[in-house]
Amino acid sequence: xxxxxxxxxxxxxxxxxxxxxxxxxxxxxxxxxxxxxxxxxxxxxxxxxxxxxxxxxxxxxxxxxxxxxxxxxxxxxxxxxxxxxxxxxxxxxxxxxxxxxxxxxxxxxxxxxxxxxxxxxxxxxxxxxxxxxxxxxxxxxxxxxxxxxxxxxxxxxxxxxxxxxxxxxxxxxxxxxxxxxxxxxxxxxxxxxxxxxxxxxxxxxxxxxxxxxxxxxxxxxxxxxxxxxxxxxxxxxxxxxxxxxxxxxxxxxxx
Amino acid sequence: xxxxxxxxxxxxxxxxxxxxxxxxxxxxxxxxxxxxxxxxxxxxxxxxxxxxxxxxxxxxxxxxxxxxxxxxxxxxxxxxxxxxxxxxxxxxxxxxxxxxxxxxxxxxxxxxxxxxxxxxxxxxxxxxxxxxxxxxxxxxxxxxxxxxxxxxxxxxxxxxxxxxxxxxxxxxxxxxxxxxxxxxxxxxxxxxxxxxxxxxxxxxxxxxxxxxxxxxxxxxxxxxxxxxxxxxxxxxxxxxxxxxxxxxxxxxxxxxxxxxxxxxxxxxxxxxxxxxxxxxxxxxxxxxxxxxxxxxxxxxxxxxxxxxxxxxxxxxxxxxxxxxxxxxxxxxxxxxxxxxxxxxxxxxxxxxxxxxxxxxxxxxxxxxxxxxxxxxxxxxxxxxxxxxxxxxxxxxxxxxxx
Numbered sequence: 001x002x003x004x005x006x007x008x009x010x011x012x013x014x015x016x017x018x019x020x021x022x023x024x025x026x027x028x029x030x031x032x033x034x035x036x037x038x039x040x041x042x043x044x045x046x047x048x049x050x051x052x053x054x055x056x057x058x059x060x061x062x063x064x065x066x067x068x069x070x071x072x073x074x075x076x077x078x079x080x081x082x083x084x085x086x087x088x089x090x091x092x093x094x095x096x097x098x099x100x101x102x103x104x105x106x107x108x109x110x111x112x113x114x115x116x117x118x119x120x121x122x123x124x125x126x127x128x129x130x131x132x133x134x135x136x137x138x139x140x141x142x143x144x145x146x147x148x149x150x151x152x153x154x155x156x157x158x159x160x161x162x163x164x165x166x167x168x169x170x171x172x173x174x175x176x177x178x179x180x181x182x183x184x185x186x187x188x189x190x191x192x193x194x195x196x197x198x199x200x201x202x203x204x205x206x207x208x209x210x211x212x213x214x215x216x217x218x219x220x221x222x223x224x225x226x227x228x229x230x231x232x233x234x235x236x237x238x239x240x241x242x243x244x245x246x247x248x249x250x251x252x253x254x255x
Numbered sequence: 256x257x258x259x260x261x262x263x264x265x266x267x268x269x270x271x272x273x274x275x276x277x278x279x280x281x282x283x284x285x286x287x288x289x290x291x292x293x294x295x296x297x298x299x300x301x302x303x304x305x306x307x308x309x310x311x312x313x314x315x316x317x318x319x320x321x322x323x324x325x326x327x328x329x330x331x332x333x334x335x336x337x338x339x340x341x342x343x344x345x346x347x348x349x350x351x352x353x354x355x356x357x358x359x360x361x362x363x364x365x366x367x368x369x370x371x372x373x374x375x376x377x378x379x380x381x382x383x384x385x386x387x388x389x390x391x392x393x394x395x396x397x398x399x400x401x402x403x404x405x406x407x408x409x410x411x412x413x414x415x416x417x418x419x420x421x422x423x424x425x426x427x428x429x430x431x432x433x434x435x436x437x438x439x440x441x442x443x444x445x446x447x448x449x450x451x452x453x454x455x456x457x458x459x460x461x462x463x464x465x466x467x468x469x470x471x472x473x474x475x476x477x478x479x480x481x482x483x484x485x486x487x488x489x490x491x492x493x494x495x496x497x498x499x500x501x502x503x504x505x506x507x508x509x510x511x512x513x514x515x516x517x518x519x520x521x522x523x524x525x526x527x528x529x530x531x532x533x534x535x536x537x538x539x540x541x542x543x544x545x546x547x548x549x550x551x552x553x554x555x556x557x558x559x560x561x562x563x564x565x566x567x568x569x570x571x572x573x574x575x576x577x578x579x580x581x582x583x584x585x586x587x588x589x590x591x592x593x594x595x596x597x598x599x600x601x602x603x604x605x606x607x608x609x610x611x612x613x614x615x616x617x618x619x620x621x622x623x624x625x626x627x628x629x630x631x632x633x634x635x636x637x638x639x640x641x642x643x644x645x646x647x648x649x650x651x652x653x654x655x656x657x
Contacts, residue, residue: 080263082276099273099607126275135451141363142346143355161349162342164282165360171451173275173604177282179260182342239450255605 047149048215050189051244053226054125056251058210061086061123063105065202065211069127070106072190072201079103081176083187084127084202089253091119097253124247124254125211127202128153128174128187129235132242136166136175136186145184151216151244152191157183171236189213216244262613272608281600281612284620286336289628291442291464292592293333296632298439298465299472300326301375301431306502308428314498320382320645321483322476327375328636334367336628339619359445370438374431379643380405381424385412386648401642439468446595453528454535454599459517466510471588473503474581481578483640493570496577497563504560507584511553514591531606539609540598543590552587556580 006014069084070077079102086105090098090113098113111121130153137145137153144159145166160183167175167184178185190200198204203211214223226232232246235254247254266279304322307315338347354361388410391402403410440461446452447460477499484491521532536544559580563573602609615621 078260078263079267079276080260080279085276087273097607099605101273101276104276135449139358139360139449140355141358141360142349142353144349159346159349160343161346162344163340163360164342165358165445167277167282168600169449169451171604173277176277177280177342255607 044149045217049151049217050130050194050213051151051216051223051227051246052127052130052189053212053214053223053232053246053248055210055212055248056122056124057249058208059086059123059125060208060210061088061105061109062207063103063108064205064207065125066104067106068201068205069187072193073188075185076179081178081185083174083185084125087124087126087254088121089124089251090121091251091253092117093119095119120251122251124250125202126172126174127245128189129172129241129243129245130187130189132244133240135169135171135239135241139165139169141165148191150194152189152194153186154188154191155184155186157181157185160184171239171241266611266613269611270608272603273605274603274608274610275605278603279610281597281610283340283596283600284612285597285614285622285625286340286620286628288589288592288596289336289625290333290340291439291596292471292589293329293336293628293632294442295439295464295468295588295592296472296475297326297330297333297370298435298468299470299474300329300476301435301472302469303473303476303499303502305428305432305435308425309432312498314494317492317495317645318476318480318499320643320648321480321640322472323375323379323382324639324643324645325476325479325632325636326472327379328632328639330367330371330375331635332628332632335631336625339624359441359448362441363445366438366441370434374427374434378424378427378431380407381420381427383643383648384409384420385417387643388412389649390647436465440465446599451604452599453526454532454602455595457517457521459513463510463513463517466506466513467588467591469506470503470510470584473499473506474584474588477503477577478581478585479636481574481581487646491574493573496574500560500563500577500580503580503584504557504564507553507557507560511557528606531602535598535602535609539601539611540594544594544598547590548587548594551583552590553584556583556587559583 063086066082066085069075069082073083075081075083082104084104085101087099087101088105088109088111090100090111092098092113094117100109100112102109105123109123111118113121130151132147132151134147134153137147140146140160141163142159142161144157144161145153145155147153157178162177162182162184164177164184167177170186175184175186177183190198190202193200200211200213203213212223212226214221216224218224226248227246230248232248233250234241234243234246235250236243263279270279300322303315304319304326306312307319307322338344341347350361351364354364356362384406387402387406389412391399391406391410394402443461443464446455446464447457449455477496480495480499481491521529559576563576563580566573597612600610601612617623
């Protein structure tokens with residue numbers, strides 16, 4: 001090229017390119033990147049941070065938890081709406097699995113598989129996992145579902161618009177649309193009872209102590225001791241939901 | 256017992272395998288099938304309009320305004336099935352006032368408004384302004400005032416100003432193309448980002464949504480162009496059909512490839528959810544996926560379009576084939592939306608069973624209502640074509656020099 005200097009058009013191009021690069025780099029520093037990377041963090045370190053343990057070995061499938069929950073929390077009695085329920089898993093000798101939860105276990109269970117075909121059978125209680133990176137909270141378009149400072153996932157029923165995106169986002173099937181209130185509904189860990197120093201209804205009525213909750217931040221709490229002494233597992237760990245519901249003696253068939 | 260519960264008891268008796276007790280009822284029904292279908296038509300129609308403008312495909316000029324007005328008609332309706340589906344529709348405004356930014360759904364209102372106000376309305380306004388000024392001068396009575404209001408009082412149609420209209424319109428089209436991509440790719444992201452649902456959760460979802468959107472939008476504009484020519488007793492220009500047909504052929508091929516890639520990947524990786532999805536597609540989705548979406552909506556139109564690429568014989572036959580291609584691809588894309596939205600909710604997240612879906616005829620969530628939301632934009636389009644007839648637009652050379 002004859003002219004050693006930079007052409008004005010090229011200079012303009014370089015300037016624009018530099019500005020764009022600076023703007024792109026600048027935005028990466030913005031805190032807004034948190035919008036994509038989602039997760040709740042305990043805000044107040046002095047508050048308890050609740051976790052739950054379900055001991056599969058202790059559950060006898062009496063369904064009292066599911067019944068007590070419905071009564072305590074005014075959950076419609078029809079067999080389509082549950083904040084907690086119990087499933088019966090029966091692994092057959094051929095490896096196939098039969099799962100049932102008639103009316104959430106409230107009316108008890110009747111074994112459908114003949115005795116001679118059963119390899120093993122057990123009960124699994126289910127409820128909201130109160131995840132710390134809860135997908136349901138992440139997707140709520142208005143922020144009607146949120147996490148309390150104690151790590152309990154709650155819904156503001158005066159704010160929920162009823163889009164049901166959260167119900168789609170929960171991998172554990174723990175949410176439903178309340179047919180009376182017309183808003184999303186789920187387990188609150190009986191937050192109203194916790195605030196009064198009472199245990200959640202399902203845990204209070206459990207005759208075998210298969211359900212336990214406690215402060216994960218208190219290293220001397222019963223729950224932390226239990227987690228220390230037992231090998232526990234959360235459901236769907238690969239989804240990285242930050243579940244705080246730990247199962248003891250969980251069999252690999254459970255989803 | 257309330258009738259709704261009765262319906263749930265019926266479904267409960269039809270559930271197969273094990274489903275979580277809260278999963279009996281489908282949360283999203285036909286209205287949510289209609290919603291991505293309509294937004295797809297908007298994005299697709301707009302992209303077709305942009306082809307003429309930005310890439311200077313002169314042949315497509317007769318479809319430019321038709322495509323823009325089609326996009327606007329459908330965009331005006333796009334949010335209505337969504338809002339009417341909410342169980343608390345009176346709180347819908349919260350999504351605009353207090354959007355929860357980590358939610359993919361929260362941004363929809365803003366993307367929508369951006370697209371409506373900044374892209375579509377402005378582009379149409381710049382395009383029509385000189386004509387509206389002329390119409391305001393020609394007409395009498397109410398119409399005069401309507402056109403005058405529509406020009407927003409800017410009645411200068413000197414060549415220099417009209418040149419500016421064109422320039423600004425061009426810039427908006429350039430902004431509009433990525434906006435159309437964002438509008439519909441984003442709708443795909445609403446589904447694709449749900450990690451709880453393996454039928455939805457794929458990074459390909461936004462791209463698949465986008466390409467199927469283009470397919471449906473292009474097919475719809477082609478169909479409307481043919482319908483308008485029929486009603487105006489004008490002959491449809493075969494060059495226009497051939498050109499749009501060529502684009503449709505390429506984009507449908509790409510769309511098919513992407514969807515096939517998604518399925519091949521799913522089958523080859525065969526993750527945890529593979530067994531239940533295999534049962535889903537070979538059972539409850541067999542008709543809508545393989546027959547309606549695959550065969551009727553994709554393979555047959557692809558073969559016909561390929562044939563039309565080299566067959567230059569009987570004009571009437573070619574026109575009929577194009578019309579059939581458009582109808583079939585629209586059925587195909589609608590089925591695709593159905594398969595995504597309804598299909599994704601038929602299997603339990605326990606991956607151990609299925610619930611069933613019974614589509615009602617009446618009610619807010621019924622077939623008739625869905626049909627209404629799909630026909631309403633055509634009514635709006637008819638009105639817009641009457642108000643802003645593309646065929647009566649003032650050509651540059653005819654404009655009086657002021």
